[in-house]
Amino acid sequence: MIKTEIYEQALFETIKRGATEISPDVKAAFEKAIEKETNPSAKRGLITTLDSMEMSxxxxxxxxVDTGWPIFYFKVGNNCEIEGGFMELENAARRAVAKATEMGYLRATMKHPITGYDPGNNIGMNIPDFTYQFVEGDFLELSYAAKGGGSECFGGTRHRIVAFADGIKGIEKFVVDSFVASARAGAVCPPSVLGIGIGGTANVAANLAKEAACLRTVGSKHPDPMFAKIEEDLYEALNSLGIGILGAGGDTSVLAVNVEYAYTHIAGIACATSTNCMVARRASSRITADGTVTKMISPNWFGDR
Amino acid sequence: MAEFYLNGPLTDGDVTKLKIGDTVYVSGEVFTCRSRLQKYIFDENHTLPFSTEGRNILIHNGPIVIKENGKWRLVSFMPTSSIRFEKWGAKSVDEWNLKMIIGKTTMGAETAKMMKEKKCVHVSPRSVSPNLWVDSIEVQDVYLYDELGKIEAAWFFKIKDLGPFIVDIDCEGNNYFDNLDGKIAQSKEKALEKLGIDKDYKFTKLY
Structure with missing residues (x-):
């Protein structure tokens, strides 16, 4: 049985790491972008951003400064035993978010949607958000993602039902149109990690897109060549636009394009995009049944990608 | 495209020389605001509890500030997107006599029109580098903390060579991003062509 104090401490450490440490894959993508950037002002922007991230x-x-919506993904072994059960796991996550907010690792960003009331600790109705995946085993993997306001609020996240008659061209046209509109003047904080969900109902597509944006290793490819080609073609297309860092012009507009899919209805193809900001914050930890906690480099949400 | 080091409070002369695409570093006394402050003042008819005379630079921002040993410490700072405050942009420039707004993205046509009339510019960051900025910022004071909360209160900062920012709206009403839109539209057409998507592509209309 995994003890409350073990997973609560692991949750806090994972939030803190996600908020303050750049992931190695995101760092590698930045270094690649700096190397190939030909616009001097954009190059300087990329370098100073990476410098600041290293200092964090x-x-x-x-x-x-925008520490985003606090979002948790729990990958749970089917035989995993958690002290206090899953309700206590979620309570511990809420306590850890409140503590991280009090200590200044998170900004008190979550507010009442109508009154604007600020609880001061990022805890409120349906926030934080929890998603579960159940697998064989007795371990618990915790992933924390911070979904920034810019990346979420300016059309970086949207959906469209594409007719089967329109197929891949319809999907790609939707993605390019959406990205160009959302990246205008740097609204979604490009260069982005662009997640795309194809298939399922609209909410399934939207969730897949968000997970593709927040939980895929930057630089990974979809194992199915058909989807890997969509990723590659869109990566090339979006990086030929000249949007650049914070939309002010430059060679790198996306750090990655990640596609995930679900089977869909014969009536149409639900497509969704979810754009993650250039800082692409996330962190993951694994707790084995004996209570050993290890830091994970990749969230392992989609296996080895 | 020139580079300028400016000291607030800014004069008309300081800002009218700036052209879109110029780089600026800014020093002086500034204040922060987000939508809750503008709503409080302009929609709910409260009076701004401080004077903007001598403090005519506004930063759209919700900083992370914590209290340590009775003193405020700025943990993190990054200008936030200005475009979402367009509703109150022209009023802010007009009634607060602003000469510069520092914010991510840009403002819309109504604000740009008022900026031209009142001689004010909007400048935008080119990086996400809070750590390179917090060292250039001293927290002086805070207003409306109880009314609006920690993030949306009006913070008074003293800044030293904060930047670089790119001038995206100048006093002539020009917008750097409007100009860039044209170039991006052209490259988008080429990118779609490479993906095999016609210029006049039409989705099958489902709704």
Whole structure:
């Protein structure tokens, strides 16, 4: 049985790491972008952003002032036993978010949607958000993602039902149109990690897109060549637009394009995009049944990608 | 495209020389605001509890500030997107006599029109680098903390060579991003062509 104090401490550490440390794959994507950037002003922007992100780890402060919507993904072994059960796991996550907010690792960003009331700790109705995946085993994997306001609020997340008659061209046209509109003047904080969900109902497509944006390793490819080709073609297309860092012009507009899919209805193809900001914050930890906690480099949400 | 180091409070002369695409670093006394402050003042008819004379630079921002040993410490800072405050943009420039707004993205046509009339510019960051900025910012004071909460209160900062920012709206009403839109539209056409998507592509209309 995994003890409450073990998973609560792991949750807090994972939130703190997600908020303050750049993932190695995102860092590698930044280094690649810096190397190939030909616009001097964009190059300087990429370098100073990476410099600041490196400093966050040392200073233990947030990579960006907007620490986003707190979102948790729990990959749970079917035989995993959690002290207090899943309700207590979620309560511990709420306590960890409140503690991280109090300590300045998170900004008190979550508010009442109508009154604007600020609870001051990022805890409220349906927030934080929890998603589960059940697999064989007795372990628990915790992933924390911070979904920034810019990336979510300016059309970086949207959906469209594409007719089967329109197929891949319809999907790609929807993605390019959406991205160009959402990245205008740097609204979604490009260069983005663009997640695309294809198939399922609209909410399934939207969730897949969000998971593709927040939980895929940057630089990974979809194992199915058909979807890997969509990723590659869109990566090339979007990086030929000249949007650049914060939309002010430059060679790199996306750090990655990640596609995930579900079977869909004969009536149409639900498509969704979810754009993650350049800081692409996430962190994951694994707790085995004996209570050993290890930091994970990849969230392992989609297996080895 | 030139580079300028400016000291607030800014004069008309300081800002009218700036052209879109110029780079600026800014020093002086500034204040922050987000939508809740503008709603409080302009929609709910409260009076701004401080003077913007001598403090005519506004930063759209919700900082992370914590209290340590009775003193405020700025943990993180990044200008937030200005476009979402367009509703109150022209009024803010007019009634607060602003000479510069620092914010991510840009403002819309109504604000740009008022900026031209009142001589004010909008400048936008080119990076997400809170750590390179917090060292250039001293927290001076905070207003409306109880009324609006920690993030949306009006913070007074003293800044030193904060930047670089790109001038995206100048005093002539020009917008850097409007100009870039044209170039991006052209490259988008080429990108779609490469994906095998016609210029006049039409989706099958489902709804």
């Amino acid at each position: 780890k040392k200073r233990e402060n947030p990579l960006c």
